[in-house]
Amino acid sequence: MKVILTPRAPFDFLQMLRRPMSRPSSLILIDANSGTYTRAVRLRSRVCPVTVRSVGSVDGPELCLEYPDDLAEDERDELLQRMTQMFSLERNLQDFYETVSVSKEWAGLIQRLYGVRPIQDADLFESMVRTIIGQQLNLSFAATLMERLVQLGDERVVWKQQTLPVFPSAKTVAEWTYPRLRELAFSQRKAEYVIDFARHVASGAIDLEKLRDLPDEDVYEVLMPLRGVGRWTVECFLLFGMGRTDILPAADIGIQNAVQRLYHMADRPKEADIRQIASVWAPWRSYATYYLWQSLLRDEN
């Protein structure tokens, strides 16, 4: 089945694919030529493969969504809602641009990334695990660990003559032991953080979907007491998992490097400096953060 979605312009799907392309993953299939994004999404009742393709333009955007014919109506609704979140179809980017344009330094970045929104993680559990793994590691090694986790999960779905790997469920990960992850080159601590988190979710002690209804501050309160989950981790979860629009990971090294470069500063700004500078980006600090991270990708000056 196919359905056409209409994002709010400007929406540059091809450029949005650059980030997932820069860190290849077996979870996400991208065809750069046709601008196609394919992956499996875990819905409440089943795993659902989906292919998204841009069929419009940046200023007249349309996305063609393709999904299995046997999807029930409620599953279809859930999928559409998930896609709307994942690709931030309804966000008003013009408002973001007007907000950050108070700083003249942003003009070039806005021009270069015009129409770009972050692609959210497909699933809240996957998002937290990805972030925990990503702590203090270079991105390529973090991607390697994610890849090995997916392989260990060994769950797949067939879609259009292809086999798509599926990110393991919390229930699956909860049944693993620390040594199994150590064999994959996880540190002892990281193995504990990931598996313990999965056990909290699988047991129902933490209900990730319920967090969607809570304000940012309450989400910090629920998640930060977990071992291995600090402020930065919840910030990334709120930003890439929940799609909250005003999150600022001010202690993040990448942000600090990007701000230093954008504002031509002699030294790397500290957390307090970042908060000060970023105060005028509210209520769009997540998007500002994302644009700054994007500015660090290679082959951009």
Added chain:
DNA sequence: GGCCAGGCTAGCA
């Protein structure tokens, strides 16, 4: 070879 990565914890003062 050393230092730093899109951090966090535990142990110490």
Added chain:
DNA sequence: TGCTAGCATGGC
């Protein structure tokens, strides 16, 4: 409360 070593590996 505030500071720091240690964690695992890869890239520069």
